[in-house]
């Protein structure tokens with residue numbers, strides 16, 4: 001196939017699977033193990049002298065199809081699937097550091113990533129520094145002799161702060177430090193970190209990749225050499241493998257990634273612009289709003305603004321913010337994101353409750369902030385639900 005655009009790549013296989021008796025949808029190999037024709041074949045497969053499957057913790061054909069698909073979409077050489085986003089994040093971080101090494105992170109990271117960084121520090125003396133990566137001199141100062149990873153999210157949850165991927169990778173390259181990007185919030189449809197020079201991409205496939213709220217999964221994309229190593233050590237021996245059925249569901253979900261993302265973004269953009277005008281709304285955080293400080297960076301490295309919006313309610317406090325959430329009728333109160341349903345959560349008491357109040361406030365996460373994962377419903381219906389809940393408040 002000649003090079004195709006992402007709207008085509010999400011639907012068609014990179015190498016049409018002739019061996020699957022021309023089945024239009026990928027087959028599900030729901031098996032734990034694979035038998036050998038004879039003992040010698042088993043010996044050769046274990047020795048790596050013959051290609052073929054052995055056992056589904058090592059590899060599985062359906063899981064491999066999902067991995068290949070993600071590698072194509074992210075523009076990387078190879079992918080590796082995990083049982084959850086955290087399975088992927090922890091495997092990548094673990095793979096790049098040794099005792100007493102140092103990790104540099106974006107100012108905000110996913111709550112459980114934060115927890116894993118603390119565990120690395122407590123158990124193995126692997127320290128980390130949170131850094132404003134857009135501040136070039138602060139970033140350069142944070143780099144130490146034992147810094148082995150730059151780890152970041154962009155946009156950062158829930159404030160939507162963006163990081164200039166090209167600026168960070170240029171500094172990291174000079175210092176020969178690999179850059180890992182958690183691309184969960186954007187999906188490869190909106191942002192492709194490898195195109196900006198980053199080395200490794202991780203995803204919680206649970207979110208936009210799945211798109212239907214029915215799978216927990218994770219994936220890593222990187223060079224063939226790196227992925228081979230990650231598979232042999234971190235996945236095979238720690239064992240956070242993705243099931244064939246989950247891979248099959250993800251392959252199904254991915255086919256509609258482009259159309260879903262377009263709708264998520266259109267809805268979110270419309271709702272963000274509308275909320276700015278509402279008297280009860282204090283501040284709206286959305287990357288492509290004209291007065292968002294990093295709107296030009298958003299346009300530079302993202303195709304669209306994404307499906308997530310955070311906002312704060314004027315004159316509210318924690319109780320009033322919770323009351324607003326309870327008054328919503330259509331919008332469900334839930335963490336996670338990227339589902340067809342619009343979801344709302346309260347970062348201070350939910351996703352960021354593990355972060356100390358002082359750190360939270362430094363990140364700009366107040367008690368009156370909520371985060372909306374805008375779904376695929378009619379945008380006026382979503383907005384009307386928010387308005388009726390706001391208007392009930394005294």
Ligand SMILES: *Cc1c(COP(=O)(O)O)cnc(C)c1O
Pocket residue numbers: 084085086087089110112153157182184185203204205206207216217218
């Ligand atoms: C959800 C999420 C994760 C963790 O993924 P799981 O699939 O829940 O393990 C990691 N990073 C980000 C940005 C997420 O939103």
